[in-house]
Amino acid sequence: MTYQAQRKGRRRRRMAAVFAVVAVGGATTLGIRFAAAAEDPADPAAAPISVAGTLEHRGHPTTVPADYVRIADAPAAAPPPRPGAEASRGSFVSRCGRNTDGHRNSDNFIVSPGVANGAHHVHDYVGNLSADGNSTDESLAAAGTTCRLGDRSTYFWPVVRDIRRPGPDADQPGGGLDGNLGTILTPADVTLQFRGNAQAKVVGMPRFIRVITGDARAVTNGPDAPNARAQWTCSGTRGKVSTTQYPICPRRQLVQRISDFPGCWDGANTDSANHRTHTAFADPVTGACPAGTVAIPQLRITLSYRVPPGASYALDTFPEQLRKAVTDHNDFVNVMPDSLMRRVVACINSGRRC
Numbered sequence: 001m002t003y004q005a006q007r008k009g010r011r012r013r014r015m016a017a018v019f020a021v022v023a024v025g026g027a028t029t030l031g032i033r034f035a036a037a038a039e040d041p042a043d044p045a046a047a048p049i050s051v052a053g054t055l056e057h058r059g060h061p062t063t064v065p066a067d068y069v070r071i072a073d074a075p076a077a078a079p080p081p082r083p084g085a086e087a088s089r090g091s092f093v094s095r096c097g098r099n100t101d102g103h104r105n106s107d108n109f110i111v112s113p114g115v116a117n118g119a120h121h122v123h124d125y126v127g128n129l130s131a132d133g134n135s136t137d138e139s140l141a142a143a144g145t146t147c148r149l150g151d152r153s154t155y156f157w158p159v160v161r162d163i164r165r166p167g168p169d170a171d172q173p174g175g176g177l178d179g180n181l182g183t184i185l186t187p188a189d190v191t192l193q194f195r196g197n198a199q200a201k202v203v204g205m206p207r208f209i210r211v212i213t214g215d216a217r218a219v220t221n222g223p224d225a226p227n228a229r230a231q232w233t234c235s236g237t238r239g240k241v242s243t244t245q246y247p248i249c250p251r252r253q254l255v256q257r258i259s260d261f262p263g264c265w266d267g268a269n270t271d272s273a274n275h276r277t278h279t280a281f282a283d284p285v286t287g288a289c290p291a292g293t294v295a296i297p298q299l300r301i302t303l304s305y306r307v308p309p310g311a312s313y314a315l316d317t318f319p320e321q322l323r324k325a326v327t328d329h330n331d332f333v334n335v336m337p338d339s340l341m342r343r344v345v346a347c348i349n350s351g352r353r354c
Contacts, residue, residue: 049068062323082287097147126155154332160314163314193299201349251309255304256303265296
């Protein structure tokens with residue numbers, strides 16, 4: 001063998017050895033990366049459910065894993081009623097912001113007028129700037145608003161909290177003293193939409209009508225609590241809604257709360273003893289209002305939140321309601337000018353989206 005042939009042979013053997021090391025090293029590196037990906041799920045909706053927070057205060061418990069559900073495992077949403085020939089197909093959105101100014105208190109002037117901390121949980125408010133436990137028709141009419149077009153209505157609901165760490169109200173009524181620990185999350189989006197009826201045109205609702213939806217005491221009222229109407233879902237997952245558990249959403253999707261208010265009215269009263277019987281819900285199958293009532297613009301409030309991954313958030317509730325998702329509820333008092341209410345009705349009855 002010549003000297004040149006020997007050199008070529010040694011060069012080939014060295015290159016082969018280098019390629020072997022690179023191949024083994026590359027495969028090992030890829031193996032590590034694949035294993036890491038398998039051990040670190042990219043999607044929180046696929047991870048095992050464990051509650052991120054263990055906050056307890058003065059004997060009040062935190063949430064448990066059974067309070068949460070992966071949105072893929074949630075029930076299918078019921079289909080809406082099929083519109084009839086006289087359906088009012090339009091809608092109107094009142095733009096009132098998302099409470100970035102932090103208008104909050106633990107009052108409820110509809111159910112517990114004049115009582116400080118009457119709700120025993122904190123409410124977010126948009127719209128009327130004066131709403132608190134002492135509000136009256138007169139004080140609401142005289143106040144400013146966060147809404148466009150002069151809508152002085154008040155819209156309010158229990159706050160959602162990041163339960164991984166206590167907030168500044170850990171030792172205050174409505175907050176930690178009532179078992180509601182965590183840092184309050186401001187909604188990423190608030191949509192206040194008035195909708196029509198599947199079988200009839202709507203009439204204007206009277207000024208100062210009180211309308212509530214949901215059951216703040218659904219836990220103690222039992223699994224078949226007739227007024228429980230919680231709806232929890234994720235912003236990018238269609239057709240799935242949980243009524244009793246908080247959803248764990250895929251990455252980049254927002255947690256959403258949907259509150260549908262009664263869309264039928266007795267035609268006479270702005271309130272009733274239980275704050276419910278002067279209004280009613282349309283039939284869930286036909287969409288028709290009960291006999292003796294008329295269709296009014298039905299308010300739907302959709303609240304969207306950016307929450308930490310996993311089982312990391314919870315609703316404020318009465319202490320004995322254990323922060324359960326089924327207790328979600330919402331309150332509304334109409335303080336629109338009559339001219340604005342006429343505009344709302346016209347948009348809905350003409351089929352426009354305003």
